[in-house]
Amino acid sequence: MSPSVPEIHARPTARVPRRLRQEVERILFTEDQIAQRIRSMSRGIVRDFTGREMVVVSLLNGTVMFLADLIRNLSLPLRLDFIGVSSYGAGTESGDLVFTKELRLDVRGRDVLLVDDILDTGKTLYQVRDRLRVLKPRRIKTCVLLNKAARRVEAVEADYVGFEIPDFFVVGYGLDFAERYRNLPFVGVLHPHVYARAAQPIKPTRPGKTRAQG
Ligand code: 5GP
Numbered sequence: 332m333s334p335s336v337p338e339i340h341a342r343p344t345a346r347v348p349r350r351l352r353q354e355v356e357r358i359l360f361t362e363d364q365i366a367q368r369i370r371s372m373s374r375g376i377v378r379d380f381t382g383r384e385m386v387v388v389s390l391l392n393g394t395v396m397f398l399a400d401l402i403r404n405l406s407l408p409l410r411l412d413f414i415g416v417s418s419y420g421a422g423t424e425s426g427d428l429v430f431t432k433e434l435r436l437d438v439r440g441r442d443v444l445l446v447d448d449i450l451d452t453g454k455t456l457y458q459v460r461d462r463l464r465v466l467k468p469r470r471i472k473t474c475v476l477l478n479k480a481a482r483r484v485e486a487v488e489a490d491y492v493g494f495e496i497p498d499f500f501v502v503g504y505g506l507d508f509a510e511r512y513r514n515l516p517f518v519g520v521l522h523p524h525v526y527a528r529a530a531q532p533i534k535p536t537r538p539g540k541t542r543a544q545g
Pocket residue numbers: 393418419425447448449450451452453454455456499500501502506507508
């Protein structure tokens with residue numbers, strides 16, 4: 332873990348909007364905190380990639396917001412492409428990785444910045460990095476908004492990390508649970524009852540009773 336990476340903030344941050352209080356336990360990083368952190372991360376990236384043929388390769392779909400804010404702060408020439416990966420079904424554990432979109436740009440001899448939303452077990456970055464190496468880039472640097480170091484299974488670390496977080500399941504700022512919550516402007520901790528409920532098998536309901544949906 333890099334000592335310059337901020338841990339989660341001990342002091343209470345903003346309050347969860349009323350409409351989300353049943354689902355989001357608390358806000359970990361506000362929009363302002365994220366913006367500030369991205370500005371400082373970007374300075375390091377610009378320093379390292381200046382004068383290089385830079386290709387940003389971003390993993391769909393979780394990086395949408397992070398990527399948009401990140402590249403706005405990268406004041407140097409770059410190309411952008413995406414790889415589609417899907418590892419979660421509706422649950423919170425990584426399953427097998429499915430590639431849903433392949434890279435189109437040629438990265439041979441170029442300097443790649445591989446961007447993901449969160450580094451958890453490391454299975455995703457590990458496999459994607461292997462797939463990219465075959466294409467013979469000059470080098471691959473990895474960049475994630477969030478790092479859950481305690482959950483690591485594969486030997487992979489990110490070169491640029493926004494924030495270190497403990498083992499919470501987080502949503503917002505691009506990160507989803509069952510494809511929801513990506514549009515929240517902050518990163519928050521999902522109430523475990525939300526995913527516990529979604530994991531339950533659907534029981535037949537008695538006539539006349541409706542069942543709350545996860
Ligand atoms: P890994 O392969 O490192 O276990 O997991 C990486 C992927 O799992 C991320 O790209 C992200 O899609 C998903 N993921 C891991 N932890 C979380 C989390 O706390 N919240 C959400 N929404 N997705 C996560």
